[in-house]
Amino acid sequence: MRVIRDATLADGRRRDVRVGDDGRIDAVGEQLTGDEAIDADGNLLLPGAVDVHVHFRQPGYDHKETWATGSRSAAAGGVTTVVDQPNTSPPTVTGDAFDEKAEYASESVVDWGINGGVTADWGPESLFDRPLFALGEVFLADSTGDMGIEAELFADACEKAADEDVVVTVHAEDADLFDEAAKSRDDADAWSAYRTAEAEKVAVERAVSVGGDAGATVHIAHTSTPEGVDAANAGGATCEVTPHHLFLSRDDLDELGTFGRMNPPLRSEKRRKALFERLADGRVDMVATDHAPHTRAEKDASIWDAPSGVPGVETSLPLLLEAARNGKLTYERVRDVTAANPANVFGLAQKGRIEEGRDADLVLVDPEESRAIRGADLHSNCEWTPFEGKRGVFPEWTMIRGTVVWDGEEFAAHGGENVRR
Template sequence: MRVIRNAELADGRTRDVRIADDGRIDAVGEDLDGETLVDADGMLLLPGMVDVHVHFRQPGDAHKETWSSGSRSAAAGGVTTVVDQPNTDPPTTTGEAFDAKEDLARNALVDYGINGGVTEEWDPDSLFERPLFALGEVFLADSTGDMGIDTELFETALERAADADVPVTVHAEDADLFDEGARERDDADAWSAYRTAEAEQIAVEDAVAVADGTGAQVHVAHTSTPEGVDAAKDGGATCEVTPHHLFLSRDDLDALGTFGRMNPPLRSEERRAALVERLVDGTIDVVATDHAPHTREEKQASIWDAPSGVPGVETALPLLLAAARDDDTALTFERVRDVTAANPADIFGLPQKGRIEEGRDADLVLVDPDETEPIRGERLHSKCSWTPFEGFEGVFPKTTLVRGNRVYDRLGGAESFLPTAGQNVRR
């Protein structure tokens, strides 16, 4: 057995963590017997991030990202499990499409889940025969592609998901509440003006109202407003926020230009600050990245023609850790641990993930909280090689383990990835 020694856990305790040969945590304690894997010497040891919202672009758009490149980026950012969304080409709406995507996902360095999509042409019978992670990102009223559905189909999907005991992740924006007058503008802020905050709030309220009585477990994706978060919580749903909605606002759009276009869009500085308050006080359940890479050339278009989405799987945990070490914030390492690992594991039924406890998978991330680095797109491992967080400070992993296998390491100075095979967490 191998032991990580003298690691500081998120709650401040210093402990050894012993890893069994099967990749699970054998014990957490003091002065544990075993071969020393790492002497952490007071460095911070966290459970690997469970990122329940990524778009790794395969099949269909491998020029933007692949399971190989995306999972390398994840491992370098301390993410040990990713969940891919269904709006690929073809969309993951049938059992055949699921199988084709899983064949590609076996190239991942980290563990993974695959969501099934809902469209007018979906095949729920064949989908529910597969080891789905969840349904969704289910688009309501508006879509990025051809994934949008009406209320009747949404209710059917909720009922089928409840019968199969599968959660439903919802993208909630009501296109009827978009501001068509904003289309007369061509500045960088026009996209945020167009996709209004009210459109999110009302769509969340409608989604939880439709879900009421179906027995379905609803999780609202990438809530970008405090009103959306509160509507989800009031309706009995869980919710996630993204790093870009926590760290960026409409005030940043002059600098970002079309590289700051995403769905939902960036909000006001006041709403951003209110999201951070809800992150700190425990209202927000999960931080997930909505990692959605596009090439530089694709983003260098007009605000109405550029694709929506930004990369984030490699920078989410480093950004949160840098914020938690800052005395000017109330964010703690324990809270970062909960929203990135423990809570998503609990919400989505992953008893083997999310905590540093005996019997759990040894999905572990070791960082030096005293060492920050500027985020540079050219140093990241996503195929798109840019980031909306250029110049921000991050606390990056020194080593990342998935089920006890070291998949990323730079403890000796030189960066290396160690080949391993990710597994479907539902199998």
Template structure:
């Protein structure tokens, strides 16, 4: 079905007609005199390229009670995300060709386009893994105490070298467990769920642990010729180390909009890796986002059930949902003139496409995929977990304000119309 958007405002302020045909953007012009199966009167509303979330955990295989490819991708579509990249720490982890194939079969249920990252463990099978259409290597845990996905420094260097030989980006979870503050356990006052003191988790996983690991990761990248991308950078020091080392980096909405000051209210719902940082560091991250040092905003969408989060601080799983609220939160800040719409477009779409070699994604430009999001910047509303589409049913941004899409389109097909989201599995692996 062809679509013609009339009088749409692009991120740079220009008002244009945009016509799609056969899944691609066929024409962008001041005025288009052509027939279309569907005409959308944008009436000055904002038309953006669909967001590309380079960091999600849709939990399948192994943990479908938290999220599935269907529910996760529907949440993405309702938030204006048209491509997602799933990380490898599922059960089994995506560290072999067979494991990749299992996940790829499940991913066929997605309503948005997707990529699948491979992972590295002590028993990974790189030959069969690199035979598959990988999006990247990641989330590679560098000296991080996160269980089966952690690897030693020599194995990390080997993985980066193997990836470099195949022009595959390595996405790094940069925290050095040797610099964690074990004495934080002694400061834990107990409590479960929202009664737990999540600030202790921030004290435990120290800011120094991140900066040191980023520096090591970029050093290995320089030595091997590997391309390094630092995931969920949570400190200004981490961003600065990535920039100095020539790596790209991403920040998450929870590190941009939440800080240790929110830990008391969130309790274990605010436990994530890396943890929330102090308000000064949060503000420093925002400044670097606005100024251009941060390349990408990605969500690290990591849903867990309410029952799982209602545990003690040291037993509750780390992670928060975010794929549906990333773009709305950023658009709200743009509505307040705290960041430009062009910058929002770049960090959620254009820069991601450039960093991960997706030439047909991330731009409202002739020839690109018709991944489009139509929003009314003045139509802001309160974020409520009950209104979102993730299977987990909660959000750390409860009560905050976001600007949600009126329409989301993937390769010319409407997947969200402002009210309902499709269940038709039209998503494709972007590496095919």
């Protein structure tokens, strides 16, 4: 057994944490003994982040990202569990497609889950035969343009998910409310003008209504507006927000250009601030990155031709810790939105907290060690970041089930596991 000595937990307590040979937390207390000691020196010890929304691109788009590169990027950012979305090639809408993706996921150094998708020709029976994490990125318009579905099929999927006790993760934008007049523009802000805030609010309201009627548990993905968060709260759904919607706005688009195009798009600075307020006061359940890398060459196109999506799995926790360092969030809130809440919402009893019996997924950080974020320093295959120049607090080390997989310089050989194991 090893003991992590003199760690500061998110609530301010100084404690030792003992990790058993089975990779689980054996005890949390004072003056614990063990075979090996790791001195935390009073630094902050957090449960590993659970990112329930990533696109690691395999199968089909290996040039953008792979499970190997994406998972290393996650580990270097303090993320110990990821959930991959279904819009790969082939899309994860059948049991066979699930199995193919799971083979790629065996290259992951972090633990993982796989969301199934819903299309007009999905295979619900074979899909639910697999250890599915959730249904994900379903409803109306979404980031791929070919995974959106009509309301009737959405209702059918919700009924099936309710029967199987599987959460439905919804990409909520109503394409009927997009502003077609914005298509006459070619500036970087045109995409935000096109995919309106109203389109999100209305789709959230419809998703929670239809899902509720079907008896499904609904989770709203990448909520980008305060109105969307409020609609999710009012409808009894949970919601996530992304780092790019928390830390970037339409004011940044002159600098970002098409590298700032994503779905949902960046919103006004006023809405960004209101979204952050909802994160701080508890109305937002969790932060998930929607890590969606593309190459520089792909993003270097017109606003109407560039693909949507930005990388973020390595910088999410560091950005939130920087916000906490500056007094904009508490460390307890960072812990809850990155680990405890996603584990609770998605039924990961073994993840999300530093408690006896939980997986020893742990991240040690020095809260005062802030540095500028540089794309060249990150580990994603795409080698760029929309947060270039912003500051973050990065892990000193990241541990998964008792194994240090990232020591600040190198990655250990480690096999991630399906969290629905």
